[in-house]
Every structure is written in structure tokens, then in C-alpha cells.
Amino acid sequence: MRDPSRHLTYGRLACRRYFFIMKRLTALLLFAWATTLSANPLLGLPALEIPANNPQTPEKIALGKKLFNDVRFSSTGTISCASCHHSNNAFTDGQAKAIGIEGLVGKRNSPTLVNAAYLSSLFHDGRAASLEEQALEPLTNPVEHGLSDHAEILNVIRSDIDYLNGFLTTYGITVGKINIDHVTKAISSFERSLIAGNSRFDQYLFGSKRNALSVSEARGLRIFRRKANCANCHEISWDNALFTDNRFYNIGVSFDSLRAVLPEFLAQLEKSRTDAVASLNEQQKSELGRFAVTQQLKDIGVYKTPTLRNIALTAPYMHDGSFKTLREVVDYYDKGGKKNKFLNPAIFPLHLTEQEKDDLVAFMESLTSPEL
Numbered sequence: 001m002r003d004p005s006r007h008l009t010y011g012r013l014a015c016r017r018y019f020f021i022m023k024r025l026t027a028l029l030l031f032a033w034a035t036t037l038s039a040n041p042l043l044g045l046p047a048l049e050i051p052a053n054n055p056q057t058p059e060k061i062a063l064g065k066k067l068f069n070d071v072r073f074s075s076t077g078t079i080s081c082a083s084c085h086h087s088n089n090a091f092t093d094g095q096a097k098a099i100g101i102e103g104l105v106g107k108r109n110s111p112t113l114v115n116a117a118y119l120s121s122l123f124h125d126g127r128a129a130s131l132e133e134q135a136l137e138p139l140t141n142p143v144e145h146g147l148s149d150h151a152e153i154l155n156v157i158r159s160d161i162d163y164l165n166g167f168l169t170t171y172g173i174t175v176g177k178i179n180i181d182h183v184t185k186a187i188s189s190f191e192r193s194l195i196a197g198n199s200r201f202d203q204y205l206f207g208s209k210r211n212a213l214s215v216s217e218a219r220g221l222r223i224f225r226r227k228a229n230c231a232n233c234h235e236i237s238w239d240n241a242l243f244t245d246n247r248f249y250n251i252g253v254s255f256d257s258l259r260a261v262l263p264e265f266l267a268q269l270e271k272s273r274t275d276a277v278a279s280l281n282e283q284q285k286s287e288l289g290r291f292a293v294t295q296q297l298k299d300i301g302v303y304k305t306p307t308l309r310n311i312a313l314t315a316p317y318m319h320d321g322s323f324k325t326l327r328e329v330v331d332y333y334d335k336g337g338k339k340n341k342f343l344n345p346a347i348f349p350l351h352l353t354e355q356e357k358d359d360l361v362a363f364m365e366s367l368t369s370p371e372l
């Protein structure tokens with residue numbers, strides 16, 4: 001006789017096996033999904049817009065890299081773009097202020113080039129509208145490459161068979177046709193290849209890998225977005241994070257160098273802008289920040305929000321390199337910045353605990369991308 005209870009047991013067994021297999025399969029699928037996400041170097045980044053007149057090609061990127069690293073494009077034969085934007089330091093130089101030809105010191109800190117492809121304006125004060133436009137400036141800057149004009153670059157290129165081949169394969173042009181636009185376009189294409197995403201933070205927030213951040217780092221992310229108000233400017237969107245809103249603010253850094261001369265400067269400004277600016281020394285002129293671009297009072301001491309990606313690799317910090325560590329930066333924000341009449345209202349005392357400061361620093365240190 002058939003035993004109905006045995007039959008039931010078989011049924012239950014088959015059912016259990018079915019669920020077991022399904023569970024395994026789901027786990028496998030989830031694992032595959034997570035690994036594709038964590039292997040994606042673009043994780044956490046928005047789609048990149050490439051200018052229609054300068055498409056990316058492997059040949060152009062390679063040519064740009066060679067131009068970027070070539071010390072012959074300087075009056076002393078010692079300085080290339082890479083001297084101040086070195087790949088070991090996430091394309092910065094480890095100096096407070098940039099050092100160019102003959103040890104001449106510039107007025108500002110060398111910013112990272114990581115994800116510069118996403119910026120809508122370049123330089124701390126945003127005075128260049130594209131990478132192509134930006135690349136023209138350092139070559140003839142008297143304390144950077146120190147060339148008298150761009151013809152000097154073309155002379156080097158025309159005498160180097162490697163370059164002639166490079167320009168031919170990249171643009172299909174021969175020696176007589178090469179001009180400075182081809183040079184800046186290639187350099188810009190190389191810069192647009194310096195993309196940093198897929199940090200542990202990206203894996204945590206956009207890749208659903210909940211253990212990618214430590215408990216302290218994850219707390220730091222929450223503080224960054226809420227209590228400390230950092231994401232107000234160092235933006236994190238719902239599906240990507242550039243850590244910059246591409247906007248400009250006075251957060252008070254280095255304002256002390258203007259404080260003493262400011263009343264006099266503002267009084268003179270009412271009469272003549274040229275005279276007012278001429279009354280300042282070179283460093284003070286530089287500290288006017290975005291004012292130099294817009295001529296608007298509200299832009300005095302105002303700078304672009306920099307990205308925080310790979311920030312652990314780019315000390316010292318701020319446009320003047322005046323902060324040696326991320327902890328110093330956090331302490332500065334905690335106190336509400338340096339008071340001045342142009343200080344942005346989003347900068348105010350934060351009253352962070354020591355633990356919260358540690359968490360913020362730990363969080364920022366999780367923003368380093370494995371690829372760059």
C-alpha cells in the first residue's frame with residue numbers, strides 16, 4: 001500500500017531542493033552583479049560630455065600624454081605640465097604653491113586634474129571655459145613654462161619625427177599644417193582620460209556594497225551630508241558624485257592677506273577699478289579670486305568648489321596650499337571659516353565632536369580611486 005505521509009515527505013523534499021537551488025542562483029546573480037559594479041571604473045560618475053570638435057581617440061590621448069610630459073616646452077628645458085600635475089600625487093605636486101622655471105614660486109596651489117573633464121570652468125577662479133582654452137595659459141606663463149610664445153612649441157614638434165608621426169595618425173596632417181590648436185586639443189584629450197570613480201565610497205553608495213566603508217567612514221558620509229553641510233557645495237547626487245557643484249564661494253581662506261588693505265581698496269574701487277587693483281601687491285591681487293573674472297564685489301575672495309576625489313593624495317589643500325592635512329581643513333570648517341564681509345552663509349560653526357571630525361577625515365580618505 002502507498003504511504004501518503006511518505007509521499008508528502010518526497011514532495012516537501014523536492015520543494016526544499018527547489019528553494020535551495022533558487023537561493024544559490026540568486027546569490028550567484030547578486031555576486032555577479034556586485035562584481036560587475038565594483039569592476040566598473042566609472043562607478044559613481046555621470047556620463048561624460050566630450051566636445052564635438054575634439055572627439056577622444058586612443059591616438060590623440062597618447063599624443064597628448066607625450067606633450068603633457070615634454071620638458072622641452074619650457075624656456076629652461078626643465079618644466080612640463082607633469083612637473084606640477086604629477087601622476088604620483090593625483091596630478092598635483094605636493095607643494096603649497098606651484099614651482100615653475102628656475103624655482104620661481106607661483107601664487108596658487110596646483111589643483112588635481114582628476115575628473116577635470118567634468119568641470120564647467122577651469123582654474124581656481126574659473127577664468128577658462130574649457131580644457132583647450134586652459135592649456136594655452138601655463139605655456140607662456142612667466143613663472144610656469146616661461147615660453148615667450150607658442151611658436152616655440154611648434155618648432156620643437158616640427159623637429160621631432162615621433163611627433164610628426166603622431167600628428168599624422170591623429171589628425172591626418174603634415175608638418176606645415178600643425179598649429180597650437182592641435183596641441184591643446186591633444187593635451188585636453190589626455191586630461192579627459194584622467195577619470196576617477198569606483199572608490200570604496202562609490203561601491204558603498206552606488207554599488208550597494210554595504211561593507212565597502214568602515215563604520216567610521218559611513219558615519220563620516222552621513223555627517224558630510226547632514227550636520228557638517230559639506231555636500232551643499234561638494235555635491236553628491238542620487239546616482240553620482242563629482243564632489244563639486246561647479247560653483248564659486250568665499251569660504252574665507254587666506255582672507256587675512258586682504259583684510260588690512262580692503263577698506264582702502266573698496267574706497268578706491270568707487271573711483272577707478274584699475275587704480276584700485278594697481279594699489280595691491282601681486283599676492284593680494286591673486287587673493288581677489290573670482291573678482292578678477294567678474295569684477296563684482298560679491299566675488300572678492302571667491303573660489304571654485306574643488307572636487308574631493310583622491311583628496312588623500314593631494315595635500316596641501318586650498319587655493320593657497322595653506323592647510324597641510326585634512327584634519328586642519330575640518331577644524332577650519334568646524335570653527336565656521338574665517339569671518340569676512342563676503343563669507344558665504346553656508347559656512348558657519350559646526351560644533352563637531354572629536355569623533356565626528358575623525359569620521360569626516362576617514363570618509364574623505366575613502367574617496368581614492370583604485371585606477372588613478
Ligand code: HEC
Nearest residue numbers: 080081084098099100108109110111122123124135138144
Ligand atoms: C609651475 C606649475 C604648473 C605647470 C608647469 C602647469 N600647471 Fe596647471 N596649474 C597650476 C596652478 C598653480 C594652477 C591653478 C592656477 C589658478 O587657478 O590660478 C593650475 C591649473 C590647471 C588646470 C585647472 C584645473 C582646475 O581644477 O580648474 C588645468 C586643467 C591645468 N592646470 C593643466 C595644465 C597643463 C595642461 C599644463 C601644461 C601645458 C600645466 N597645467 C602646467 C600649476 C601648473
Ligand code: HEC
Nearest residue numbers: 228229230233249253303304305306317318319329333346
Ligand atoms: C559654501 C560651500 C562649501 C561648503 C559648505 C564646504 N566647502 Fe569645502 N570648499 C569649498 C571651496 C570654494 C573650496 C576652495 C577654497 C579655496 O581654495 O580657497 C573648498 C575646499 C575644500 C577642500 C580642499 C580641497 C583642495 O583640493 O584643496 C576640502 C578638503 C574641503 N573643501 C572639504 C570640505 C568639508 C569636509 C566640508 C564640510 C565640513 C566642506 N568642504 C564644506 C566650498 C565649500
